[in-house]
Amino acid sequence: MQNIEIEQSIENSIKEALKQNNATLVAHYYVSSDLQALAEESGGIVSDSLEMARFGQNSDADTIIVAGVKFMGETAKILSPEKRVLVLDTEANCSLDLSCPIDEFSKFCDQKPDHVVVVYANTSAEVKARADWVVTSGSALKVVQKLHDEGKKVLWAPDKHLGHYVQSMTGVEMLMWDGACIVHEEFKAEGLKRLMEIHPEAGVLVHPESPKEVIALADIVGSTTQLINAAASRPENTFIVATDNGIFHKMKEVAPHKKFIEAPTMGEGADCESCAHCGWMAMNNLEKCLDTLNTGNNEILINNQIIDKAKNSIQRLLDFTK
Known part of the structure; x- marks a missing residue:
């Protein structure tokens, strides 16, 4: 008390x-x-x-x-x-942000001046300033498809799993930075299959920062907002959720009578079945x-020049998604 x-x-x-x-x-x-x-x-x-x-x-x-x-x-x-x-x-901090330091990223971009630079929102202000576009997990597919339709080559950073998901859904070849989220990368496909066998009635909700083997098992792949909406709107009463477990608060709020189960991150020597929570959060x-x-x-x-450049790359997305 x-x-x-x-x-x-x-x-x-x-x-x-x-x-x-x-x-x-x-x-x-x-x-x-x-x-x-x-x-x-x-x-x-x-x-x-x-x-x-x-x-x-x-x-x-x-x-x-x-x-x-x-x-x-x-x-x-x-x-x-x-x-x-x-x-x-x-x-x-964020492992995606830390995995993409501006000096190394700028050199990477400079080697491919004919590519449009598209970065995920989980990046520093400096990286956003170096980019042509900033995207979210909910908008990445549409933006990359638009650029491809315009005949543009795409350089993508920093999340390789989200990048591979976008690539698999659009067929667009992308030059990929090698970054990953320390939470989502730990979800295990074999453990998820076993959990699906225990709960065959459950819908499977997966964030696209997860490995492709986990994404392949999903009923819904989407951003945090899209997964929350799916929890509320889909007919299943039980869901297995592959994203940070902080999202359960909002899921229970929008669907109070439904059951939510953490997708497994367990592996050899793991001391918890699912450890899906960001230590920085x-x-x-x-x-x-x-x-x-x-x-x-x-x-x-933030330096004003960085703000001005980064704002341009974010504004492109805001204008595109109006």
């Missing part, structure tokens, strides 16, 4: 601090359920990284508090350069949210 009272006190303090700072809290689907609930209760949003940034851009808030990882704060700053953007922990918590609001720490600052 005492812990609940302490948590409630912190939440109330955050809500008050948000008002005092004219701030809005935007949270990703993969952070803890208490942060997701607080974001919505306080007039913010729970969504994917690009929609989080767009919500902040369209809000009247002077300050955007980002519960997620560092590149999400950077995306918010790119779309709202005049606003103060704070993250809860500057050490909360787990660095976000209520205490850090309140501290960030009170101190103004963890501000995202």
Whole structure:
């Protein structure tokens, strides 16, 4: 009971601090359920990284508090350069972002000047600035198909699994960067098959950052938002879900009477059947949210030239998906 009272006190303090700072809290689907609930209760949003940034851009808030990882704060700053953007922990990173350092990526791009550079949203501001297009997992197929129809050659980064999925669905040859998400890459096809045998009635929902063998077993392959929509709209009452387990909060919210099972990440020597949660996302918590609001720490600052270039590559996507 005492812990609940302490948590409630912190939440109330955050809500008050948000008002005092004219701030809005935007949270990703993969952070803890208490942060997701607080974001919505306080007039913010729970969504994917690009929609989080767009919500902040369209809000009247002077300050955007980002519960997620560092590149999400950077995306918010790119779309709202005049606003103060704070993250809860500057050490909360992303394996896809870290796997694609700007110096190496620029050299990679320079070797293929005839290719259109398409990067996934899970990248640094500098990489977005080097790109021609920024895409999300929900928009990648359509953008790559459009470029192919225009006769363009595509250079893709950083997620190789999402890239191979796009390639398999479109038939478009892409020059591929070798990056992967440490959470999604661990899903195991053999373990998933065994779980499907135990639950033959279950629908299988898979994020395209997963290995191709896992994707091949899916009923629905899609972005976080698309998987949540599928959980609500599909007729199955049980789902096996291959993405970060933080998404279960929203899935249970939109489909409270349905059952959700984590897809297995177990392998030789594994000490849990499914460990599908990003350690960097787990660095976000209520205490850090309140501290960030009170101190103004963890501000995202980006060079104006980088912002201008990165905004162009994001704006292409926003215009295309209107």
